[in-house]
Amino acid sequence: MANYFVGVDLGGTKILTAVADQKGNILADVKMATEVEKGEEHIINNIDKSIRTAVGKAELGLEEIKRIGVGSPGPLSIKKGIVYETSNLPFENFPIVEMLESKVNIPVVLENDANAAALGEKLFGAGIDSEFMAYITISTGIGGGLVFGEKVFHGSNDGAGEVGHMIIEPSGPTCGFGQHRGCLEAMASGTAIIRDVKNELRNDLNKSLKNYQGKIEDIDGYDIAKAARDGDELAIKIYQEAGRYLGIGVANLINLFNPDTIVFGGGVMKAKELFWSEMKKSVRDNALRASANDCSFLEAVLGDNTGVIGAIAVAIKG
Numbered sequence: 270m271a272n273y274f275v276g277v278d279l280g281g282t283k284i285l286t287a288v289a290d291q292k293g294n295i296l297a298d299v300k301m302a303t304e305v306e307k308g309e310e311h312i313i314n315n316i317d318k319s320i321r322t323a324v325g326k327a328e329l330g331l332e333e334i335k336r337i338g339v340g341s342p343g344p345l346s347i348k349k350g351i352v353y354e355t356s357n358l359p360f361e362n363f364p365i366v367e368m369l370e371s372k373v374n375i376p377v378v379l380e381n382d383a384n385a386a387a388l389g390e391k392l393f394g395a396g397i398d399s400e401f402m403a404y405i406t407i408s409t410g411i412g413g414g415l416v417f418g419e420k421v422f423h424g425s426n427d428g429a430g431e432v433g434h435m436i437i438e439p440s441g442p443t444c445g446f447g448q449h450r451g452c453l454e455a456m457a458s459g460t461a462i463i464r465d466v467k468n469e470l471r472n473d474l475n476k477s478l479k480n481y482q483g484k485i486e487d488i489d490g491y492d493i494a495k496a497a498r499d500g501d502e503l504a505i506k507i508y509q510e511a512g513r514y515l516g517i518g519v520a521n522l523i524n525l526f527n528p529d530t531i532v533f534g535g536g537v538m539k540a541k542e543l544f545w546s547e548m549k550k551s552v553r554d555n556a557l558r559a560s561a562n563d564c565s566f567l568e569a570v571l572g573d574n575t576g577v578i579g580a581i582a583v584a585i586k587g
């Protein structure tokens with residue numbers, strides 16, 4: 270009987286693969302380099318190898334695996350099983366589902382990585398009690414997903430839930446993806462926070478980041494968070510601005526979808542205390558009150574495993 274599931278979290282540097290039972294308990298996992306420079310065929314071979322290794326480690330056979338879920342950066346088509354293009358994988362209209370199924374002879378389900386993480390948090394994480402859940406991940410970019418009941422809301426061609434590309438400041442900078450300006454990712458991601466601090470320091474040479482001795486171009490998110498915690502005015506201001514914009518994005522989500530729960534994940538959440546109260550104030554200022562009052566804000570709990578547990582959730586739900 271095929272009672273087990275495999276999740277594959279496909280990233281630009283590594284492939285995380287895990288085998289789980291029907292309840293999402295992980296039996297074995299494997300981490301491998303993606304080796305993007307060797308091309309798409311090689312990546313498929315690496316995924317195949319990682320699946321066989323993980324299944325072997327779990328002391329199972331491939332015939333005991335019911336389905337494989339693959340979480341990949343998008344844009345992609347779930348129905349067609351194609352990854353159109355991504356910035357960190359060498360794919361162009363790549364039929365990943367067909368390629369992988371022909372290797373392992375097990376049904377494969379493709380999902381956008383942020384949607385997979387959202388489903389993982391719903392089934393096995395912070396959103397377990399939610400009925401209408403929105404998920405936002407704030408890291409170098411901003412991604413997200415909408416899970417209603419136990420189903421990801423995909424839209425007509427799998428493009429729904431791109432919360433990072435909601436426009437919140439039409440005169441703002443671009444995110445580097447498409448032509449639009451001032452999306453949430455361009456205004457409040459980790460990349461945006463670093464960009465804004467660097468710009469302010471370059472524009473006013475009298476300014477500096479407290480307790481930071483290195484070059485402006487080497488400043489990273491950790492340096493800025495540390496400076497803010499040390500009381501640096503510029504770093505504090507930039508985090509608060511990001512919080513204000515995040516609040517506008519969250520208010521738009523609340524007004525559009527009336528979620529009962531919003532789950533927040535991603536690396537920038539490690540500096541949560543630097544923007545959280547400003548974000549909440551901005552939500553109060555911008556969201557319809559009745560909807561905002563009944564919405565719980567929770568922190569993601571799956572951490573570094575969110576991608577692979579999300580992929581397992583995708584495999585289980587089919």
Ligand SMILES: [Zn+2]
Nearest residue numbers: 434444452454
């Ligand atoms: Zn954008």
